[in-house]
Amino acid sequence: MSDFPAETDVAIIGAGPAGLFAAFQCAMLRLRCVLIDVLPEVGGQCAALYPEKPIYDIPACPAVEGAELIANLERQIAPFNIPRLLKHRVEGLSGQRGDFTLTTDQGSSLHAKAVIIAAGAGAFGPNRPPLDGLGAYEDSGAVQYYVRRKADFKNKRIVIAGGGDSALDWALSLKDAAAKLYLVHRRDRFRGAPESLRQLDEAVAAGQIEKVVPYQLHGLRGADGALSGVDVIDMDGTTRTLDADVLLPFFGLATDLGPVARWGMDTQRSTIPVSPSNCETSLAGVFAIGDVATYPGKLKLILQGFSEAAMAAHAIHPIIYPEQALHFEYSTSKGVPAA
Structure with a gap:
């Protein structure tokens, strides 16, 4: 300039x-x-x-x-x-x-x-999960690593993956807008402020958030960049499919x-x-x-x-x-x- x-x-x-x-x-x-x-x-x-x-x-x-x-x-x-x-x-x-x-x-x-x-x-830059076909869902916005506009997630089925502050904060922030919200973590212990953990327990008890533990991301379902489900797997190899429109992985x-x-x-x-x-x-x-x-x-x-x-x-x-x-x-x- x-x-x-x-x-x-x-x-x-x-x-x-x-x-x-x-x-x-x-x-x-x-x-x-x-x-x-x-x-x-x-x-x-x-x-x-x-x-x-x-x-x-x-x-x-x-x-x-x-x-x-x-x-x-x-x-x-x-x-x-x-x-x-x-x-x-x-x-x-x-x-x-x-x-x-x-x-x-x-x-x-x-x-x-x-x-x-x-x-x-x-x-x-975000730590990306090692999932097949991830790029197509990133391009369409079905997989996102940052939340810039909460309004974009209104009435969406959301899967949030991670166990730290970002995952907790966004789960609590988006729970009222989401049609369904899953919080996936490999263990039933989250790293967050005591007040955030208290709010998480309240939201789970009220049915606003479903904890999916102990599970990890395993695969994506959908076509042409449109996400329909997220596969998760536990330590014993048992899989489960979560109906989803958006995946938000928060792995730092x-x-x-x-x-x-x-x-x-x-x-x-x-x-x-x-x-x-x-x-x-x-x-x-x-x-x-x-x-x-x-x-x-x-x-x-x-x-x-x-x-x-x-x-x-x-x-x-x-x-x-x-x-x-x-x-x-x-x-x-x-x-x-x-x-």
């Missing part, structure tokens, strides 16, 4: 919740910043994977959908007119603390004095740091170890926050990414203004700086 700057104080890679809040924190400290993301819109997984999924652990928000959370973060940074470079994947990072050069797959380059990596799960995301892994910093199983005091990586001047960052006691919660964003921004300030002491002030005292 023509008005995209050639240089900035802080390059923020990733425009999900942590990246957006990092932009706000940098702007509050009068640090110029740029948001860069490979996706065509800001929001990361919240926008791309679950815009209508309620999030319950954001402070002061009893429940907020992913898209609404991103819209609120956008409003928060709107006064600062922060430049963003979307549909660009950062391929290269060279230089040193105070003088980095970033290059993208679209041929753009940016000079920055510090870098914040807020890349979430990195390059992410396959993540990949991509080019980030080649930038010379320490990595650990698709995450980046950081100092818990300031979120700096092993490469001086480069910081990591959100799901991509790891340290002892790390919790993969959006709220922790927000805290890390603030710590990283404050740690970067002396890199940009080495002669200027930073006196911490609450936002209630200093307000929002003029653009």
Whole structure:
């Protein structure tokens, strides 16, 4: 884009919740910043994977959908007119603390004095079940890995497979819209918040959800991409067919740091170890926050990414203004700086 700057104080890679809040924190400290993301819109997984999924652990928000959370973060940074470079994947990072050069797959380059990596799960995609003929049902939408519009599932016979938070949350969220909802898992134990487990028990008792345990996915029935049933099998080899219009397998995301892994910093199983005091990586001047960052006691919660964003921004300030002491002030005292 023509008005995209050639240089900035802080390059923020990733425009999900942590990246957006990092932009706000940098702007509050009068640090110029740029948001860069490979996706065509800001929001990361919240926008791309679950815009209508309620999030319950954001402070002061009893429940907020992913898209609404991103819209609120956008409003928060709107006064600062922060430049963003979307549909660009950062391929290269060279230089040193105070003088980095970033290059993208679209041929753009940016000079920055510090870098914040807020890349979430990195390059992410679903773990797909090994079922014959899966591709045709994916193409038709009969098998989906993300729920973008709950209205699309109204009066559908839905099979949800998985035993973690995503499977539980979507089962509870879709139970009122579905004509029938099955929850398939290989054992009668689910990994979820105690309140979600309590709600699941209530929904099962009320006949809103049928637990199919201990079973695993075994096959798909239908023709020309139209799903009519899902075969499941138990540990003894007994099979059962569930009448279904839609299959939603939630087996987690396959993540990949991509080019980030080649930038010379320490990595650990698709995450980046950081100092818990300031979120700096092993490469001086480069910081990591959100799901991509790891340290002892790390919790993969959006709220922790927000805290890390603030710590990283404050740690970067002396890199940009080495002669200027930073006196911490609450936002209630200093307000929002003029653009």
